[in-house]
Amino acid sequence: MTVTASNRPNTRVFGPAVLLLLAALSVSGNALAKDQFRIAWSIYVGWMPWDYAAESGIVKKWADKYGIEIDVVQINDYVESINQYTAGAFDGCVMTNMDALTIPAAGGVDSTALIIGDFSNGNDAVILRDKAELAEIAGQKVNLVELSVSHYLLARALASVGLTERAVTVVNTSDADMVSAFASGGPTAVVTWNPLVSEILAMPNTNKVFDSSRIPGEIIDLMVVNTETLKANPALGKALVGAWYETMSIMSKDDEAGRAARTAMGKASGTDLAGYDAQLASTKMFFEPAEAVAFAKSEQLPLTMEEVASFSFDHGLLGEGAPNPGFIGVAFPGERYFGDDGNLKLRFDAGFMQMAADGAL
């Protein structure tokens, strides 16, 4: 080396820089007992109550009751919100059952489905242009957000008419461009979710040939929290569940307060009371905690998760190390498991919802 002392890089500068980068890169879920929490939500009919609960002070009321602080943060990009949660930037996040299995659970973040809010009962749909029968989808290009619940719905739809994914060509299309793409006249088949479904169905010669009401209870919307954080801080679970069911009881009533709540939720999602009520009609909301507890304890839920796990495995969503669909264990209330119970990463917990049902919060 002919480097002289004066131009040798200064190692004292690198030390702090490395530490800084390390700190920036290693944000992780803090499992210690604490009193400040952040949860993330994104716009969807079944998650708008979180916005209302935060804006109207319901979340603060319940957080105060348990002596904690909860920051409710809206994220514009749904996938990004789950990725942020998985990376440890949030203690909880709203997501579907499939995404909960394939993103945080597959990423090794032990997650608990604290609240089962609703399931899609028509909100997700397969739409064809100029064709009225699902079987006519064969040979077409299908625009959808690949590897999302839309993709899962397509697989289920194809199976219902004896077809497989080989019968169609899947074109990955951003949900942000779905409506304008369809309006351009190119795509002849799309799979998407509300409110995009209603916008596309408003165009001429479009037919809804399959929707999630044909597979009820399979596309489930959850509030997912970090299991370690929840174990160390049960107050977080109690406050979130308490706030949620208070909001449910307000919005489910057809009185002035209920309509005002639904109007606020509609406005925040870019529509009005009528538009929001129309979306609620194709969503099976669990307004009563007892309903959600019964759903969590049902025989159907483990079978649904098995179906979802097998779809995810076939599409490589469980990670490359996954040897079989049961590689990631899923726990259900009542000591029931799906898959490897030595690698439990997703837990459906009815305990907190049961407390709400018993009025014990």
Add this chain to the structure above:
Amino acid sequence: MKRLINQRPGPVSTAALALLPFVVLALVYLLASDARLAENPNDKLLPSFSTLAESFVRLTSEPSQRTGEILLWKDTGASLRRLAQGVGISAAIGLILGVALGAIPLIRSGFAPFVAVLSLIPPMAVLPVLFIVFGLGELSKVVLIVVGITPFIVRDLQQRVQELPRELIIKAQTLGANSWQIVLRVILPQVVPRLIDAVRLSLGTAWLFLISAEAIAATEGLGYRIFLVRRYLAMDVILPYVVWITILAYLTDFLLKQISRRAFPWYHTGEPGR
């Protein structure tokens, strides 16, 4: 005392200094990755080097479960084809328009301001329009690249033609050449290496538009794969793809530079380091 600005590293330390930022980056990554993996062995955000290497080998050698094709090669083929079409069309338009605008004042007066205004439109802003006019298929992806880089190449070449020594043009005229012959025999040979330079400079932008187009709607391609697996945080696929794109971009640039040096040695006589 020898001043800092006069100290030159020898050949060995030049190489060492060039490597240093890469080594530091790798080290920082390694430490951060180890810290995250120690806490959660399944962490997907910063996979270990061995995971990255395994994933790269798998991407380049094993056929996909779903389609039976080897993903990396298939994606590379699709992306390079789109890039070559887009850049090729842009270079052809750039050469024709650039020479016409630079050499013929009547055309320049008529079109140069128009091209200048066109070049100011951000292509991503008109993307929804491109989709509606050209559809979601291959065409709109190539068109996005063309719209993105052609105005730059045209304006650059026009400038280069106008910079040609006036004496050359006058000399050709005294020898009896007409306008067409001057364009063909004097101007064209001189601007072709400059066209290669302009293409090299616009390649980065072309990649940007290619990846953007593939992110929005596609069934294959390097950008498509990155945006697809982003959905489940598969950094073990994304990071090798980013490295691979960087290598491809470097190789394309290097190849063009070598072609230019072989074909137009006169153009490179003044370059440093030769």
